[in-house]
Amino acid sequence: MPSRTEAMSCCPVCMRDDINARPIESAVPYNSASMFENRTNKDSAVFFNCPACGEYVATECDCVNLKSDPIRAEWDPLHISSLLREQTVSQLPSFWLRTGIMEPYGSLNWADRLVHIDVNELLQRWPRTVGERIDRTLCNFVALSHHGGDRVTIRSSVDNPLAFAQNIGEAIFHRSALVDSQLVEVMPPEPGSSNIDIVVTSKGWARFEDLTRGKSDEQNPVFVAMWFGGESDTQRQAMDDTFKRGIVPAVEQAGYRAVRSDLVEHNDWIMDKILGDIRRAPFIISDFTQHRNGVYYEAGFARGLGISVIHTCRSDELGNAHFDTAQMNHVVWESTEELCKKLYHRIVGSIGLGPYPPPK
Numbered sequence: 001m002p003s004r005t006e007a008m009s010c011c012p013v014c015m016r017d018d019i020n021a022r023p024i025e026s027a028v029p030y031n032s033a034s035m036f037e038n039r040t041n042k043d044s045a046v047f048f049n050c051p052a053c054g055e056y057v058a059t060e061c062d063c064v065n066l067k068s069d070p071i072r073a074e075w076d077p078l079h080i081s082s083l084l085r086e087q088t089v090s091q092l093p094s095f096w097l098r099t100g101i102m103e104p105y106g107s108l109n110w111a112d113r114l115v116h117i118d119v120n121e122l123l124q125r126w127p128r129t130v131g132e133r134i135d136r137t138l139c140n141f142v143a144l145s146h147h148g149g150d151r152v153t154i155r156s157s158v159d160n161p162l163a164f165a166q167n168i169g170e171a172i173f174h175r176s177a178l179v180d181s182q183l184v185e186v187m188p189p190e191p192g193s194s195n196i197d198i199v200v201t202s203k204g205w206a207r208f209e210d211l212t213r214g215k216s217d218e219q220n221p222v223f224v225a226m227w228f229g230g231e232s233d234t235q236r237q238a239m240d241d242t243f244k245r246g247i248v249p250a251v252e253q254a255g256y257r258a259v260r261s262d263l264v265e266h267n268d269w270i271m272d273k274i275l276g277d278i279r280r281a282p283f284i285i286s287d288f289t290q291h292r293n294g295v296y297y298e299a300g301f302a303r304g305l306g307i308s309v310i311h312t313c314r315s316d317e318l319g320n321a322h323f324d325t326a327q328m329n330h331v332v333w334e335s336t337e338e339l340c341k342k343l344y345h346r347i348v349g350s351i352g353l354g355p356y357p358p359p360k
């Protein structure tokens with residue numbers, strides 16, 4: 001077992017030592033399928049506040065895993081650092097960062113406002129193109145601005161992660177691209193300071209709204225695209241159960257409302273209503289069990305509008321997924337209980353908590 005002092009001595013992601021770390025209560029059940037031996041049923045967790053990586057939680061044993069050379073060679077710690085920082089500046093619930101396989105472990109009650117996330121799952125959010133990195137940099141700058149015209153200080157020593165950059169050169173490139181597009185203005189630096197102040201322009205705020213429009217109506221119902229038909233009453237009943245016991249409680253616990261495409265047959269009039277519901281939704285959930293064309297179509301329509309899509313699929317049907325969505329990171333489930341739990345974590349982790357209080 002690592003000592004607590006050792007785990008808390010530096011940020012296990014970027015290795016900085018000018019951090020705040022405090023222990024938090026946790027009981028981590030032994031996970032026999034884990035690929036790591038550094039895990040016991042007595043592991044405790046640490047809440048980190050790192051100037052570069054922001055706020056997150058890792059268990060003491062996972063701190064050892066995160067700092068180990070073979071693991072650091074597999075994952076890019078700079079990417080993890082950026083993604084954790086993005087979560088912090090967006091004021092989404094902090095991540096409980098885990099290494100190992102996906103099954104959740106640890107005591108997390110709803111009130112903790114922490115989201116389990118596996119390192120590999122987190123890394124899938126890495127912006128793949130330069131354009132996407134520039135857009136997400138702008139979103140970070142907006143998130144740090146308290147109001148229009150607010151000056152945000154970018155510290156050269158710790159703020160490369162805000163620009164999804166591997167080094168200072170890349171950070172400057174992303175920032176310059178925003179300046180060239182007149183989305184951000186750079187203020188004259190203080191003499192002798194290596195920090196710079198930036199201001200998001202009105203054009204920058206408008207661009208941010210365009211980028212996040214799909215999420216902007218969080219009061220509206222989440223659209224659930226799934227097939228409610230089936231050849232037998234049992235099949236139809238099973239899908240109805242999936243919706244009522246797997247999806248609705250997860251959506252409501254996360255603070256949203258759900259609406260279903262409650263129509264077995266699509267016709268033109270109904271399609272207009274469905275497309276309108278998708279347009280207004282803060283995000284959509286597409287369950288690909290039974291692989292109906294309508295579900296693929298609705299997911300594609302939402303993605304085209306820049307609305308987030310959460311993919312779910314029953315485990316025995318995952319192998320049949322069509323090529324274009326087979327590579328997406330599906331929430332894979334066997335039982336409605338499992339779907340509910342995993343879906344809740346996915347919603348809170350990728351979208352954030354919604355505006356409605358969770359049901360008692």
Ligand SMILES: [Zn+2]
Pocket residue numbers: 011012013014015016050051052053054081
């Ligand atoms: Zn760090």
